[in-house]
Amino acid sequence: xxxxxxxxxxxxxxxxxxxxxxxxxxxxxxxxxxxxxxxxxxxxxxxxxxxxxxxxxxxxxxxxxxxxxxxxxxxxxxxxxxxxxxxxxxxxxxxxxxxxxxxxxxxxxxxxxxxxxxxxxxxxxxxxxxxxxxxxxxxxxxxxxxxxxxxxxxxxxxxxxxxxxxxxxxxxxxxxxxxxxxxxxxxxxxxxxxxxx
Numbered sequence: 001x002x003x004x005x006x007x008x009x010x011x012x013x014x015x016x017x018x019x020x021x022x023x024x025x026x027x028x029x030x031x032x033x034x035x036x037x038x039x040x041x042x043x044x045x046x047x048x049x050x051x052x053x054x055x056x057x058x059x060x061x062x063x064x065x066x067x068x069x070x071x072x073x074x075x076x077x078x079x080x081x082x083x084x085x086x087x088x089x090x091x092x093x094x095x096x097x098x099x100x101x102x103x104x105x106x107x108x109x110x111x112x113x114x115x116x117x118x119x120x121x122x123x124x125x126x127x128x129x130x131x132x133x134x135x136x137x138x139x140x141x142x143x144x145x146x147x148x149x150x151x152x153x154x155x156x157x158x159x160x161x162x163x164x165x166x167x168x169x170x171x172x173x174x175x176x177x178x179x180x181x182x183x184x185x186x187x188x189x190x191x192x193x194x195x196x197x
Contacts, residue, residue: 007037011047018051027051042072049081058092061085069105076114079105084122090129102126117143121152128156133163151181158190167194 010033017026030048037044049064065082072078086102089095106123124139140157143150158173174191177184 006033007041007044010037011043014047014051023051023054027055038067040071042068042075042078045071046075046078046081049085053081053085053088058085058088062089074112076109076112076119077116079109079112080114080116080119080122083109083126084118087122087126087129099126099129103130117147117150117153120146121150121156124153124156124160128160128163131163133160136160137164149180151177151184154180155184155187155190158187162190162194170194 010029014026014029017023017029027048030044030051033044034048038048045064045068049061049068052058052064053061062082062085065078065085068075068078069082083102083106086098086105090097090099090102103123103126106119106126109119110123120139120143124136124143127133127136127139137157137160140153140160143153144157147153154173154177158170158177161167161170161173171191171194174187174194177187178191181187
C-alpha cells in the first residue's frame with residue numbers, strides 16, 4: 001500500500017474516533033503510526049498537533065505544528081495553527097517572544113491563502129495583545145467580511161472597539177455576539193463591565 005494511502009487510512013480512523021467522542025483514542029491511533037509519518041508528513045503532524053491542543057497538551061501541540069511547518073511551509077493552515085499555539089504559549093507564560101513570533105507566522109499564513117477565518121482572528125488577537133487595536137480591528141473586519149457569523153471575530157472586534165474608546169459600538173457588537181450565542185459568558189461579562197462604566 002502506498003504511504004499516502006496508508007496515511008489516509010490512519011487519518012480516517014483517527015477522525016472517526018474523534019467524532020465518536022474519543023480524542024484520546026484518536027491520538028493513540030496516530031501515535032501508533034508516528035514512526036512511519038511523524039518525520040515525513042506535515043498532515044500527520046498537523047492532525048496530531050490539533051489533537052494534542054484539544055487535549056490540553058500545549059507543548060506537544062506546538063512541537064507537532066513546528067514539524068508540520070518545517071515539512072510543508074507553504075500550507076497556510078499548518079502555519080496558522082503554529083501561530084495559534086504560539087499565541088497560546090504567550091498567554092500561558094506572559095512572554096512577548098512567542099507573541100511576536102505568532103504574529104509573524106500568522107502574517108506568513110495569510111500570504112499562502114488560508115481558508116479559515118481563524119487565521120485573521122488570531123492575528124487580530126496578537127495585535128490586540130501588542131496594543132495595536134486599529135490594526136486588530138482591520139483583521140476582525142476582514143474575518144467578518146468572509147464569515148459574517150464568526151462569533152470569535154465579533155467578540156474580539158468588540159474588544160478592539162473598546163480599546164479604541166468606541167464603547168457604544170463595542171456594546172452593539174457584544175449584543176450581536178449574544179444574539180448568535182446567548183449564553184456566552186465572556187460576552188456577558190464584557191457587556192456588564194462596559195455597561196457599568
